Amino acid sequence: MTEPARHxxxxxxxxxxxxxxxxxxxxxxxxxxxxxxxxxCAVAYYLAKSGVEVAVVERGELNRxxxxxxAGSFHFQIAIHxxxxxxxxxxxxxxxxDARLHAAAAEHWYELEDxxxxxxxxxxxxxxxxxETPEQAQVLRDKQVIEHEAGLETELLSAxxxxxxxxxxxxxxxxATYCDREGHANPLLAAPxxxxxxxxxxxxxRTHAGVESVHHLKDAGGAARFAVRTSAGTIRAARxxxxxxAWAAELAAMSGLALPVRSEGLHVNVTEPRxxxxxxxxxxxxxxxxxxxAANGTFIIGGGWPARxxxxxxxYSVRWDSAAGNAAVALRVMPMLADVRVTHMWTGVMTFxxxxxxxxxxxxxxPGYFMCLATTGFTLGPLVARSLAEAMTGKGxxxxxxxxxxxxxxxxxxxxxx
Amino acid sequence: MSSRTQSxxxxxxxxxxxxxxxxxxxxxxxxxxxxxxxxPSLGGQIHRQPGPGFRVTDARRLGRDYRRGLExxxxxxxxxxxxxxxxxxxxxxxxxxxxxxxxxAGGGGGSGEIFEVKAEQVVLAPGAHDRPVAFPGWxxxxxxxxxxxxxxxxxxxxxxxxxxxxxxSGPLALAFPAQLRHxxxxxxxxxxAGPGPGLRQVASLVAAxxxxxxxxxxxxxxxxxxxxxxxxxxxRRIVVRAEGDGRVEAVVHAAVDSSWNxxxxxxxxxxVDTLCVGYGFVPSNELxxxxxxxxxxxxxxxxxxxxxxxxxRTSVPGVLAAGDGxxxxxxxxxxxQGVLAGLGAAAALGAVSPSTAEGLAAPAxxxxxxxxxxxxxxxxxxxxxxxxxxxxxxxTVICRCEEVxxxxxxxxxxxxxxxxxxxxxxxxxxxxxxGRNCQRQIAALVAERAGGAGxxxxxxxxxxxxxxxIAAVEPTTARPPVRPVPLGAIADDSIRDEGxxxxx
Numbered sequence: 021m022t023e024p025a026r027h028x029x030x031x032x033x034x035x036x037x038x039x040x041x042x043x044x045x046x047x048x049x050x051x052x053x054x055x056x057x058x059x060x061c062a063v064a065y066y067l068a069k070s071g072v073e074v075a076v077v078e079r080g081e082l083n084r085x086x087x088x089x090x091a092g093s094f095h096f097q098i099a100i101h102x103x104x105x106x107x108x109x110x111x112x113x114x115x116x117x118d119a120r121l122h123a124a125a126a127e128h129w130y131e132l133e134d135x136x137x138x139x140x141x142x143x144x145x146x147x148x149x150x151x152e153t154p155e156q157a158q159v160l161r162d163k164q165v166i167e168h169e170a171g172l173e174t175e176l177l178s179a180x181x182x183x184x185x186x187x188x189x190x191x192x193x194x195x196a197t198y199c200d201r202e203g204h205a206n207p208l209l210a211a212p213x214x215x216x217x218x219x220x221x222x223x224x225x226r227t228h229a230g231v232e233s234v235h236h237l238k239d240a241g242g243a244a245r246f247a248v249r250t251s252a253g254t255i256r257a258a259r260x261x262x263x264x265x266a267w268a269a270e271l272a273a274m275s276g277l278a279l280p281v282r283s284e285g286l287h288v289n290v291t292e293p294r295x296x297x298x299x300x301x302x303x304x305x306x307x308x309x310x311x312x313x314a315a316n317g318t319f320i321i322g323g324g325w326p327a328r329x330x331x332x333x334x335x336y337s338v339r340w341d342s343a344a345g346n347a348a349v350a351l352r353v354m355p356m357l358a359d360v361r362v363t364h365m366w367t368g369v370m371t372f373x374x375x376x377x378x379x380x381x382x383x384x385x386x387p388g389y390f391m392c393l394a395t396t397g398f399t400l401g402p403l404v405a406r407s408l409a410e411a412m413t414g415k416g417x418x419x420x421x422x423x424x425x426x427x428x429x430x431x432x433x434x435x436x437x438x
Numbered sequence: 439m440s441s442r443t444q445s446x447x448x449x450x451x452x453x454x455x456x457x458x459x460x461x462x463x464x465x466x467x468x469x470x471x472x473x474x475x476x477x478p479s480l481g482g483q484i485h486r487q488p489g490p491g492f493r494v495t496d497a498r499r500l501g502r503d504y505r506r507g508l509e510x511x512x513x514x515x516x517x518x519x520x521x522x523x524x525x526x527x528x529x530x531x532x533x534x535x536x537x538x539x540x541x542x543a544g545g546g547g548g549s550g551e552i553f554e555v556k557a558e559q560v561v562l563a564p565g566a567h568d569r570p571v572a573f574p575g576w577x578x579x580x581x582x583x584x585x586x587x588x589x590x591x592x593x594x595x596x597x598x599x600x601x602x603x604x605x606x607s608g609p610l611a612l613a614f615p616a617q618l619r620h621x622x623x624x625x626x627x628x629x630x631a632g633p634g635p636g637l638r639q640v641a642s643l644v645a646a647x648x649x650x651x652x653x654x655x656x657x658x659x660x661x662x663x664x665x666x667x668x669x670x671x672x673x674r675r676i677v678v679r680a681e682g683d684g685r686v687e688a689v690v691h692a693a694v695d696s697s698w699n700x701x702x703x704x705x706x707x708x709x710v711d712t713l714c715v716g717y718g719f720v721p722s723n724e725l726x727x728x729x730x731x732x733x734x735x736x737x738x739x740x741x742x743x744x745x746x747x748x749x750x751r752t753s754v755p756g757v758l759a760a761g762d763g764x765x766x767x768x769x770x771x772x773x774x775q776g777v778l779a780g781l782g783a784a785a786a787l788g789a790v791s792p793s794t795a796e797g798l799a800a801p802a803x804x805x806x807x808x809x810x811x812x813x814x815x816x817x818x819x820x821x822x823x824x825x826x827x828x829x830x831x832x833x834t835v836i837c838r839c840e841e842v843x844x845x846x847x848x849x850x851x852x853x854x855x856x857x858x859x860x861x862x863x864x865x866x867x868x869x870x871x872x873g874r875n876c877q878r879q880i881a882a883l884v885a886e887r888a889g890g891a892g893x894x895x896x897x898x899x900x901x902x903x904x905x906x907x908i909a910a911v912e913p914t915t916a917r918p919p920v921r922p923v924p925l926g927a928i929a930d931d932s933i934r935d936e937g938x939x940x941x942x
Contacts, residue, residue, distance in 0.1 A: 033846075033863060035853035081859050088862060101939040208862040212853070282941070292870055292922060307935045316840075316865075321925075324939060334730075338918050340529050340536050344552075345933035347925045358549055358926030363870055365917050374941060 034138035034213040041082070041215075041227045045253040049075040049224070051412070052248050052257035054231055054271055056080075057087035058207075059392045060263035061214035061225070062405030068221035070413045075257070076215070076223065077250050079230030083211035086265050089368020090398045091288050091322035092141070092207040093301055093310045094129060096122040097149045097174055097199045098163040100305055101324060101396065102376055108162040114377060115163065117423055119170030121378075125403040126172070126201035132402055136213045140205045141315065146300040147202025148177075148186065150193055150353055156306040157194040163305075164197050174199045188297050190353055202301050204312055204320075207398055214402075226252055234260070234274040236386070246388065259412065261390045263405075266371045268379075268393050277383060279426075280374035281393065285327025285336035289346055290364040291357070293317030302353060309349045319360060321350045327367035336367040371395060380404050380424040381411065391426045442553040446470045448783045449535055449555050450519070451527045451725060452563035454482020456761025456772035456779070458510040460561040463780025465517035467789040472555065473519050474537055476526030476921060479593055481507035482565055482761075483585060484769040489593040501620070503769075504592075510773070528552075529918035530728045533560040533756040538923045549926030559756050559783035562726060563776065566719035566740055566762035569822075570875040573829035575680030576715070577838050584614045584716025591621050599712025600624055603689050605677040606716030607631035608820045612660035614716050615669055625669045627708055629691055631698050631717070631826070632819045634673035646815035648808065652770075678705065678829055680713050689713050698823025717826055719766040720878065726763070727916035729754050735909035737822045739765030741878065742913065748803075749782030749795075750775055758782055771809050774802035827882035827908075837876040839869020847883060855884050857914045867914060870922060881911040 051067055053060045056078025067074045082088075095101075102118055104111050126144070133140050151157040160176065167174045177185065177196045186196075215225045229252035237245040237256075246260045264271040266283035298313040308323035325342035329335070343365055351358055371393065373379060378394040392408045394400035411420050422428065448464040450457045453475030465471040479487040485507025488494060497505055515521060522539070529536035534556050541550040568583035575581065582590075582598060584606060590596040602625050604615040615628040664671050674693055678700050681688045693704035720740040726733060732745045732753035743765040750758045760779040761772035778799055785795040830836060832845040842864045850863040857880060860866065866880060867873030885907030919928075 033849050035850065035863060038853050038855065041853070081854060081856050083862075084859070100937070103938060104940050105938050212863070289925070289928070290868075291925065307937065326936070334915075337531070338529065340554075340918070341930070341933050343918070344928050344930035345935060347929035348931045348933065349935060351925055351929045352931075358929075359924050361922035361924050362919060362928055363872060363922045364868060365919065367917070372939060372941075376940070 033209070034136065034216045036082070036212060036216040036219050036225060040219050041225060043224065043226065045077065045226050045229060045250065045255050046075055046224055047253070047255060049073050049255055049257045051075070051259045051261060052077065052246065052255050053261040053263050054248065055263035055265055056082040056211070056215065056225065056227060057085055057263065057265050057397075058083070058211040058214070058401035059087070059265065059394070059397060059405050060261070061211045061218060062402050063261055063263060063392055063409050064223045064225060065214045065218040065221065066406045066409030067412065068218045068223035070409065070415065072413060074218070074223045075255055076218070076225040077229040077231060077248065077252070077255065078225070078227045079251070081227055082215055082225070083208070086369045086371055086397055087211045087401065088207050089286065089366060090207050090370070091310055091320050092204040092398060093303075093312065093322070094126070094144070094147065094202050094204060095303070095396045095399045096126045096172060096202050097147060097197060097303070098167060099149065099303055100308065103159075104376065108159065108166065112166060114423070115166050116170050117421060119167045119172045121400060121403070123170060123172040125400050128403040128406070129205065130201070136217055138209070138213045140210050140213060142203070142205040143315065144201050144203040146198060146200045147303060148182075148196045148198050148300045149303045149305050150189070150196045151305050152352070153194055153306065159305050160195060160197045172199070173201070186300070188354060188356055190355055193353065198300070204301055204314075210398075210402070228252060231271060231274070234271070236275065243388070259388045259390060261392055261408070263392045265393065265397065266369045268371070268391070275386060275389060277386065277389070279379065279391075281371060281379070282374070283369050283371045285329055286322070286368045286370045287325040287327045287338065287342040287346060288320060288322040288366045288368065289343055289350075289362050290321070290366065291319040291360045292363050294319070294360055298354070304349060304353065307349045308346070309353065311350050311354065319357060321346055323349065324370060336369065338365045338367055371397065378404055378424050379426050380408055381420045381426055383426045385427065443556060444553060445556040446472045447557065447787055448472070448559045448561065449474070449533070449557035450561045450563060451535070452482070452565055452761065452763070453477070453480035453521065453523065454563060454565050454761055454772060455485055455507075455510055455769045456565075456763070456776040457482070457561065457563035458514045459773045459776030460563060460760050460780040460783070461519035461521070462510070462514040462517045463777050464561070464783050465514065465519040467784040469784060469787060469789050471519040472522065472557075473514065474522045474525040474527060476524065477593075478524055480511050480521065480523060482769070483588065485510060486589065486592040487511065488595070492595070526921050527725060528920050528923050530560070530725050532729065532754060533557045535560065536918070538919070538921070538927060549924035552923070552927050559758065559786055561750075561758045561760060561776075561779045561783060562729070562763060563759070563761040563772070563779075564722040564725055564763040566721050566766045567874060568715070569717045569720045569740070570878055571715060571717050571826050571829070572834055572836050572876070572879045573677065573679055574831055574834050575682070575686065577835050578680050578682050578686045579684070580682065580686035580711055581680050581713045581715065584714055585719070587618065587714045588614070591617070597621060597623050598714065599710075601626050601710045602712040602714055603627040603629070603677070603708060603710045604714045604716065605629040605631075605689070605691065606718070607822070608716070608718040611716060612657065612664065612671075614714065616660040616663045618714065619663065619667050619669060625667070626710060628664060628669050628671045629675045629677065630671065630673045631676045631694060631823065632673065635819065642815045642818065646811040676700070676826065677713065677715065686710065686713050694823065694825055696823065698825030699828065700825065718820075718822065719762060721763045721766060723763065724916060724920045726752065726759065727913070728918060728920065729757050731757060731759070736765065737908070738817055738820075739767070741908070748778070749785065750779035751782055756786075767809065767813060771806060774806050777802045824882070827879060828886070830879070836879050837864070837866035837869065839871050839875070840865040842866040842876070844883070847880060851883055851887055855888055857881060857884065857911060860884070861914055873914060877914065878908065881908045881913070884911045
């Protein structure tokens with residue numbers, strides 16, 4: 021559990037220029053991507069790098085929603101947000117696929133700072149998934165078998181091993197699993213860096229361009245065309261990528277497509293900086309918790325406690341009971357933090373798919389309409405964006421899994437007006 | 439660790455002159471009233487009482503600000519208001535407040551305690567803090583704000599240094615060096631960024647002086663005191679940088695034009711061990727922003743100020759505001775605004791009839807109108823010049839908590855004009871002070887880029903939008919906690935973890 025070298029440190033901020041982000045929207049593009057979060061910016065980067073003409077439209081500023089308001093954790097181990105409450109054996113097929121995706125995401129994040137040539141605050145310094153009760157310890161054992169089968173390396177720690185290896189934790193925890201590739205990156209920097217590199221590769225990234233309507237056209241050859249009307253002008257494209265995250269269903273509905281996507285406000289507590297004590301990221305298999313100490317010494321405490329929905333522009337406000345519940349779980353596993361002061365709370369948004377599975381790929385009933393939506397999108401965003409871009413350019417090593425197809429089950433797609 | 443909820447008719451936040459008079463007024467009308475203040479002693483900045491551990495043996499020697507404060511505290515206590523110190527509101531949603539009571543100093547430690555207050559009416563009287571102004575060297579030890587120096591003197595009886603320069607502006611600017619000198623501080627230089635009082639200004643002040651004789655007398659008294667103590671007082675000059683190795687050793691000051699832009703070639707250097715900076719005050723508006731109260735921008739009243747009606751009611755039902763938090767106008771105004779807010783809350787709860795309330799409010803309203811005339815006359819002398827926000831160099835640390843330099847901010851500002859986004863790119867404003875020291879400065883940088891010099895209103899009459907385009911820059915999103923709170927105080931084991939993320 022020692023801290024490896026951070027290869028991105030010391031590199032300057034990589035941000036797109038204000039002039040680029042305000043450039044006029046082209047009237048035509050091969051691909052239009054809706055959503056300037058991590059998924060949209062990353063898809064734009066990978067497409068532009070392959071020579072595809074691409075434009076991103078974002079209604080606000082880049083990276084202001086789930087991509088930039090999550091706590092930056094890498095969730096590679098199977099975690100509470102993937103569990104349905106049934107036994108892991110009932111979820112086995114899905115969890116196996118997830119674990120394979122996570123293993124690939126771990127590799128991808130490891131290379132990302134070099135790929136983009138900037139500091140993204142990537143720390144793959146390990147992660148502990150904690151259990152408080154014997155039942156939770158059993159869930160850890162069960163999910164570890166699945167991870168092992170998927171090729172994701174995790175290590176089971178008994179209560180005694182945990183105490184020896186992590187003496188800063190509560191003494192009465194029931195055990196843990198450890199994944200050395202877990203950790204975190206800075207969610208504030210990843211999407212802007214992708215956007216900057218995408219622009220360098222020829223992409224257009226336009227902020228303050230909110231989509232008002234999506235019209236479907238046919239070109240002379242009968243292929244689908246999209247006319248996307250935004251607050252910054254209309255753009256026509258042969259292909260559309262829905263990377264609208266929490267608003268993916270809203271955007272899809274403009275095209276008569278139904279998506280089983282919902283969103284919730286998310287609470288994060290941030291403390292004052294303290295001397296470095298905690299190297300791995302902490303998660304809890306039975307309660308909502310992520311806890312880590314950032315490079316600057318602050319503790320970032322999240323895990324999916326809800327925030328209160330508000331009318332825009334506030335969107336979500338802090339629920340004090342979430343702050344209090346989140347703090348209680350954190351102190352349950354790490355009591356020594358009791359006197360550390362919370363200086364900030366932030367709220368963001370989390371996106372869920374009802375079957376707990378990403379939606380990546382093309383709608384069969386609406387060719388040219390692509391989805392790029394991952395739950396736990398920060399961990400998986402860059403990887404699924406690359407996979408989608410590879411599929412769109414025909415360069416992918418493997419086809420996207422059928423399990424992620426937008427129309428994987430009949431209930432997942434609505435009627436298309438034709 | 440478990441949360442406790444209590445209820446009262448009126449919760450008053452802030453124990454300065456506004457809060458104390460609001461609490462006294464509400465309690466005098468039979469309303470259960472609780473006043474909380476985060477400091478260890480009541481009175482606020484001007485009337486601050488000595489901190490715990492001090493015993494006053496000779497009240498006269500502490501001056502009339504102290505004695506007036508004691509009167510206000512005693513009046514609120516006599517009326518039956520509950521007064522709790524070291525207790526701040528850290529979160530607020532309409533009139534439902536989350537309070538944090540700090541652990542008693544020297545007590546058995548502990549994290550302090552969180553309790554919630556459900557009030558029917560809330561009077562927010564958070565006061566103001568020093569207008570933060572960044573310049574090269576402003577983070578050196580030995581550079582402190584006027585308010586900070588005042589708190590040291592009044593609450594802790596500590597003198598800040600041996601050779602002190604004061605730089606600042608505003609109606610109170612002369613009060614500070616006079617006060618420092620009163621406490622025995624060796625003030626070697628006092629700078630006022632505004633002009634010396636010319637005939638025209640004096641005439642307009644005298645014209646507006648009716649009902650404000652005491653303020654006129656104060657101004658004269660400070661000037662006479664400084665002259666008697668041989669404190670050099672220089673007008674139209676500001677400190678452009680502080681120098682020193684590890685702590686301040688010298689100040690460099692320069693003449694400024696009417697927009698407070700330094701005049702080239704006018705720099706002078708003076709050896710000091712302490713620099714005290716006081717360019718006026720800005721309202722502490724975090725609670726208003728959290729509550730969602732409508733605000734407007736007026737740099738001369740301190741920047742973003744909450745809008746209130748004739749009973750000090752904000753745009754949020756049940757939330758009233760009084761004192762410098764509604765625009766910096768000083769302690770006497772705060773007292774009268776507190777009276778109006780107390781009456782407003784009492785009227786809203788039916789504890790006083792509208793006509794009775796109107797009658798009781800009349801004297802306060804008369805005094806407030808006179809003071810407002812005087813304030814406007816003073817503006818011709820003490821309007822804040824935008825030059826004060828242009829003193830930084832690329833290497834100047836602007837966010838001192840996160841040690842973010844202007845160079846780093848410039849990188850982010852090349853990408854966005856959104857303060858929330860600048861904050862996320864640079865971490866400026868994410869530290870312990872939560873942006874109180876850097877946000878205004880960053881907003882000025884945004885405004886400067888957006889509109890160039892023109893947005894600062896350099897030309898024209900110098901009266902409108904002087905600090906410029908800042909007014910148009912949206913502040914960052916307000917979130918609790920208003921002050922840092924230990925995890926142990928926040929944590930509540932009784933709250934149910936929602937557990938799994940699947941839909942029911």
